[in-house]
Amino acid sequence: xxxxxxxxxxxxxxxxxxxxxxxxxxxxxxxxxxxxxxxxxxxxxxxxxxxxxxxxxxxxxxxxxxxxxxxxxxxxxxxxxxxxxxxxxxxxxxxxxxxxxxxxxxxxxxxxxxxxxxxxxxxxxxxxxxxxxxxxxxxxxxxxxxxxxxxxxxxxxxxxxxxxxxxxxxxxxxxxxxxxxxxxxxxxxxxxxxxxxxxxxxxxxxxxxxxxxxxxxxxxxxxxxxxxxxxxxxxxxxxxxxxxxxxxxxxxxxxxxxxxxxxxxxxxxxxxxxxxxxxxxxxxxxxxxxxxxxxxxxxxxxxxxxxxxxxxxxxxxxxxxxxxxxxxxxxxxxxxxxxxxxxxxxxxxxxxxxxxxxxxxxxxxxxxxxxxxxxxxxxxxxxxxxxxxxxxxxxxxxxxxxxxxxxxxxxxxxxxxxxxxxxxxxxxxxxxxxxxxxxxxxxxxxxxxxxxxxxxxxxxxxxxxxxxxxxxxxxxxxxxxxxxxxxxxxxxxxxxxxxxxxxxxxxxxxxxxxxxxxxxxxxxxxxxxxxxxxxxxxxxxxxxxxxxxxxxxxxxxxxxxxxxxxxxxxxxxxxxxxxxxxxxxxxxxxxxxxxxxxxxxxxxxxxxxxxxxxxxxxxxxxxxxxxxxx
Amino acid sequence: xxxxxxxxxxxxxxxxxxxxxxxxxxxxxxxxxxxxxxxxxxxxxxxxxxxxxxxxxxxxxxxxxxxxxxxxxxxxxxxxxxxxxxxxxxxxxxxxxxxxxxxxxxxxxxxxxxxxxxxxxxxxxxxxxxxxxxxxxxxxxxxxxxxxxxxxxxxxxxxxxxxxxxxxxxxxxxxxxxxxxxxxxxxxxxxxxxxxxxxxxxxxxxxxxxxxxxxxxxxxxxxxxxxxxxxxxxxxxxxxxxxxxxxxxxxxxxxxxxxxxxxxxxxxxxxxxxxxxxxxxxxxxxxxxxxxxxxxxxxxxxxxxxxxxxxxxxxxxxxxxxxxxxxxxxxxxxxxxxxxxxxxxxxxxxxxxxxxxxxxx
Numbered sequence: 001x002x003x004x005x006x007x008x009x010x011x012x013x014x015x016x017x018x019x020x021x022x023x024x025x026x027x028x029x030x031x032x033x034x035x036x037x038x039x040x041x042x043x044x045x046x047x048x049x050x051x052x053x054x055x056x057x058x059x060x061x062x063x064x065x066x067x068x069x070x071x072x073x074x075x076x077x078x079x080x081x082x083x084x085x086x087x088x089x090x091x092x093x094x095x096x097x098x099x100x101x102x103x104x105x106x107x108x109x110x111x112x113x114x115x116x117x118x119x120x121x122x123x124x125x126x127x128x129x130x131x132x133x134x135x136x137x138x139x140x141x142x143x144x145x146x147x148x149x150x151x152x153x154x155x156x157x158x159x160x161x162x163x164x165x166x167x168x169x170x171x172x173x174x175x176x177x178x179x180x181x182x183x184x185x186x187x188x189x190x191x192x193x194x195x196x197x198x199x200x201x202x203x204x205x206x207x208x209x210x211x212x213x214x215x216x217x218x219x220x221x222x223x224x225x226x227x228x229x230x231x232x233x234x235x236x237x238x239x240x241x242x243x244x245x246x247x248x249x250x251x252x253x254x255x256x257x258x259x260x261x262x263x264x265x266x267x268x269x270x271x272x273x274x275x276x277x278x279x280x281x282x283x284x285x286x287x288x289x290x291x292x293x294x295x296x297x298x299x300x301x302x303x304x305x306x307x308x309x310x311x312x313x314x315x316x317x318x319x320x321x322x323x324x325x326x327x328x329x330x331x332x333x334x335x336x337x338x339x340x341x342x343x344x345x346x347x348x349x350x351x352x353x354x355x356x357x358x359x360x361x362x363x364x365x366x367x368x369x370x371x372x373x374x375x376x377x378x379x380x381x382x383x384x385x386x387x388x389x390x391x392x393x394x395x396x397x398x399x400x401x402x403x404x405x406x407x408x409x410x411x412x413x414x415x416x417x418x419x420x421x422x423x424x425x426x427x428x429x430x431x432x433x434x435x436x437x438x439x440x441x442x443x444x445x446x447x448x449x450x451x452x453x454x455x456x457x458x459x460x461x462x463x464x465x466x467x468x469x470x471x472x473x474x475x476x477x478x479x480x481x482x483x484x485x486x487x488x489x490x491x492x493x494x495x496x497x498x499x500x501x502x503x504x505x506x507x508x509x510x511x512x513x514x515x516x517x518x519x520x521x522x523x524x525x526x527x528x529x530x531x532x533x534x535x536x537x538x539x540x541x542x543x544x545x546x547x548x549x550x551x552x553x554x555x556x557x558x559x560x561x562x563x564x565x566x567x568x569x570x571x572x573x574x575x576x577x578x579x580x581x582x583x584x585x586x587x588x589x590x591x592x593x594x595x596x597x598x599x600x601x602x603x604x605x606x607x608x609x610x611x612x613x614x615x616x617x618x619x620x621x622x623x624x625x626x627x628x629x630x
Numbered sequence: 631x632x633x634x635x636x637x638x639x640x641x642x643x644x645x646x647x648x649x650x651x652x653x654x655x656x657x658x659x660x661x662x663x664x665x666x667x668x669x670x671x672x673x674x675x676x677x678x679x680x681x682x683x684x685x686x687x688x689x690x691x692x693x694x695x696x697x698x699x700x701x702x703x704x705x706x707x708x709x710x711x712x713x714x715x716x717x718x719x720x721x722x723x724x725x726x727x728x729x730x731x732x733x734x735x736x737x738x739x740x741x742x743x744x745x746x747x748x749x750x751x752x753x754x755x756x757x758x759x760x761x762x763x764x765x766x767x768x769x770x771x772x773x774x775x776x777x778x779x780x781x782x783x784x785x786x787x788x789x790x791x792x793x794x795x796x797x798x799x800x801x802x803x804x805x806x807x808x809x810x811x812x813x814x815x816x817x818x819x820x821x822x823x824x825x826x827x828x829x830x831x832x833x834x835x836x837x838x839x840x841x842x843x844x845x846x847x848x849x850x851x852x853x854x855x856x857x858x859x860x861x862x863x864x865x866x867x868x869x870x871x872x873x874x875x876x877x878x879x880x881x882x883x884x885x886x887x888x889x890x891x892x893x894x895x896x897x898x899x900x901x902x903x904x905x906x907x908x909x910x911x912x913x914x915x916x917x918x919x920x921x922x923x924x925x926x927x928x929x930x931x932x933x934x935x936x937x938x939x940x941x942x943x944x945x946x947x948x949x950x951x952x953x954x955x956x957x958x959x960x961x962x963x964x965x966x967x968x969x970x971x972x973x974x975x976x977x978x979x980x981x982x983x984x985x986x987x988x989x990x991x
Contacts, residue, residue, distance in 0.1 A: 177867070268885055270825075271867040322758075357784060365773070375765040382740050388745070396681070411722050414776060415784045416714075472684070487699075499928070
């Protein structure tokens with residue numbers, strides 16, 4: 001607490017007393033162990049991008065095996081060493097390691113840390129009008145725990161027995177017994193250690209986001225005037241705060257089973273000619289604990305993307321987001337329901353079928369708020385005046401992918417239909433579209449949209465357009481055909497499909513080749529983004545303060561917001577963030593800090609009543625400054 | 631091959647667009663400067679047309695690829711419940727495909743239709759409670775109908791197996807399946823215990839249980855057509871999952887927690903071969919829960935026989951005890967006599983017939 005207060009104090013003096021002695025932070029304080037939320041956000045972003053390239057390249061390796069099972073991969077030996085077997089193919093266990101690490105990296109390190117870590121950190125203080133996070137120190141710790149976790153996970157890729165290989169869900173007993181596969185040895189230990197630190201990082205971040213949103217909103221920024229981005233980060237943080245500890249407990253019990261001879265998940269096991277003494281444990285218990293996080297995790301990944309999309313679509317459609325309150329309501333609905341649908345991942349695990357019925361009902365309810373969101377996005381476009389910035393394109397892409405992947409959730413959420421589709425490529429197609437690709441598109445949209453505020457420069461738009469079209473066409477080309485192999489009953493995590501019999505392996509040869517080639521092209525086209533990103537940081541066109549003519553508070557800061565974000569007073573907020581193209585208004589946008597008294601020509605009748613409250617809002621300035629001084 | 635040609639055309643399509651974008655941009659720069667008040671640039675219209683093109687080519691590719699892939703989908707279900715779930719799948723699929731198509735069409739069409747035009751102003755349209763209500767209620771009702779039918783089917787599938795069901799035990803291990811039948815005499819599976827597993831008794835059959843004596847094991851799964859079959863599923867080492875794709879059956883095998891699935895096969899192997907026109911067609915049992923190195927190859931062949939053939943096949947199988955008489959030692963004293971009758975007095979009986987034959991001569 002004292003750290004937080006002294007820090008806030010420092011921010012305050014820093015921001016207000018410019019004649020006061022100006023102790024410039026040194027390089028390490030400024031860029032490495034920084035407590036500034038903007039720097040931490042950039043650190044998360046860069047880590048996320050690096051992880052995305054690692055995670056993506058792993059998927060290309062296993063796609064080569066799936067698309068071209070006969071191909072000689074000898075040329076990969078310099079990188080993979082003995083993971084390329086004598087026949088020049090990817091080792092069968094390493095194939096599983098690739099699948100596992102691809103999932104782990106993408107879900108946790110890219111789409112949780114890279115997305116939420118970047119944009120919650122960057123946007124929360126800027127959009128609610130705060131000088132920094134509630135605790136800059138905890139925020140810094142959060143990043144460095146993530147860094148530590150990343151370093152451990154990364155190192156596990158290089159050990160002799162290989163990284164964890166039991167699937168990203170690491171179901172025991174496979175993950176608990178080193179004799180079951182080499183990846184369950186040291187690789188699994190590193191995985192669990194890394195995830196434990198990851199959870200610590202995520203909790204520190206989440207607590208900070210929640211505290212900041214509740215306590216540090218600027219004067220006038222009531223909850224119903226918050227941008228939908230902030231709402232989504234708020235719910236995301238709550239989801240993470242309540243579900244990640246459950247994963248930690250699942251991981252801890254697994255660590256006990258692995259290292260201390262307990263039997264939480266192990267029972268009646270005979271392996272490698274030996275009957276283990278463990279009895280009474282339940283492998284299903286792990287699955288319940290895992291999915292209690294695992295399902296909310298889907299929304300932890302998705303909600304920030306949806307929130308940013310709301311903001312970007314409204315800005316670039318020059319139109320208020322349709323159904324602002326319904327959007328908040330659906331976010332809230334999704335958040336609550338996310339906690340009570342987890343067992344739909346477990347319909348055929350031997351769980352009591354009655355429980356399956358209950359979870360089927362709950363699961364299909366969650367489709368309703370999701371549908372509401374999709375309809376609201378579409379209506380926001382209706383009669384708008386659409387400006388296709390790269391961010392806008394990625395946002396529209398997100399909505400499309402969210403729908404396309406979401407509708408198959410209705411099929412999979414139906415336990416009777418899930419019997420045949422569970423663990424087939426139909427599931428792979430479903431979650432890669434709705435969660436993987438949609439969230440990735442949200443991440444990209446966010447980068448393109450807030451890049452000017454992050455780095456003070458613009459990204460190249462033309463490269464952005466090419467990147468979007470290549471990626472949009474690409475992800476559909478990769479994941480849409482997987483529905484077909486799923487309907488044909490092809491199980492996921494299969495090294496090859498020879499054992500399906502009846503010539504099954506020849507059924508989709510060309511389709512699998514198509515998917516692989518499409519995946520390589522889509523992955524390669526991310527280089528366009530990488531180049532654009534790096535080049536624009538240093539050489540991009542200089543940005544203006546508010547390049548997209550947007551309403552939210554971050555665009556009232558200088559081009560390169562310094563420590564404390566606003567050089568002067570933090571602006572007050574008088575209106576919601578979506579006053580675009582308001583009838584009667586001169587300009588097609590009215591930012592949140594413009595009082596109604598300044599816009600009599602465009603005020604709606606009920607807004608004229610708000611003018612009376614402006615005095616009260618302004619009078620809070622002293623108290624607000626006081627809170628930073630306390 | 632067709633898919634690769636399709637892919638190449640997509641690539642060239644993207645390249646073409648990017649070239650057009652570039653040249654438009656050059657043209658535009660020559661003719662007029664960009665509107666400084668908005669972020670809309672000269673490529674705005676191209677991106678808008680791109681949305682239409684994506685809709686068009688996406689629809690064509692979607693329809694074509696579905697038709698091209700359909701012959702490789704799983705054939706009509708070979709089990710009673712599978713026919714129901716298949717029907718439900720395609721009904722649900724039609725509903726969601728319709729929703730998918732309509733919403734994506736609106737999304738892409740609106741993106742095209744309402745592209746930036748400096749002479750137009752966006753309509754300030756923040757809320758409409760009636761609309762919100764409509765699109766909350768419609769999905770809710772559709773979902774309720776789908777869920778309700780799904781729930782009834784699920785309830786039937788997971789109900790108690792009929793008492794006359796043929797009980798078969800499937801045990802998953804790294805990397806294969808053991809199959810055990812209850813035998814032709816008492817038709818009941820004996821107990822098992824994972825601590826009794828050894829190299830020969832690889833299921834761990836417990837011979838202190840008299841029901842074990844006539845149990846026989848198999849390396850392939852034989853099922854009687856038209857009779858309910860109850861699979862009792864175990865795993866020895868890690869999680870596995872029993873998957874009979876043609877019968878739409880899937881259930882995990884969990885160490886320490888027996889699971890089960892009952893169903894009625896409706897098509898015999900021969901009938902399926904005739905139907906598909908594939909003489910060497912066979913039903914399969916695969917593993918669908920990642921279990922290690924050999925996961926993808928963990929399969930056995932499944933034969934669905936006419937009831938009479940099934941009976942005949944069962945009768946041909948020798949009890950485990952008969953092929954491994956050494957396990958008689960594990961049988962408790964009071965049951966030895968009962969067990970001994972499964973130990974073929976081969977040397978004696980074979981010899982006696984031989985001697986008889988000789989003596990007749």
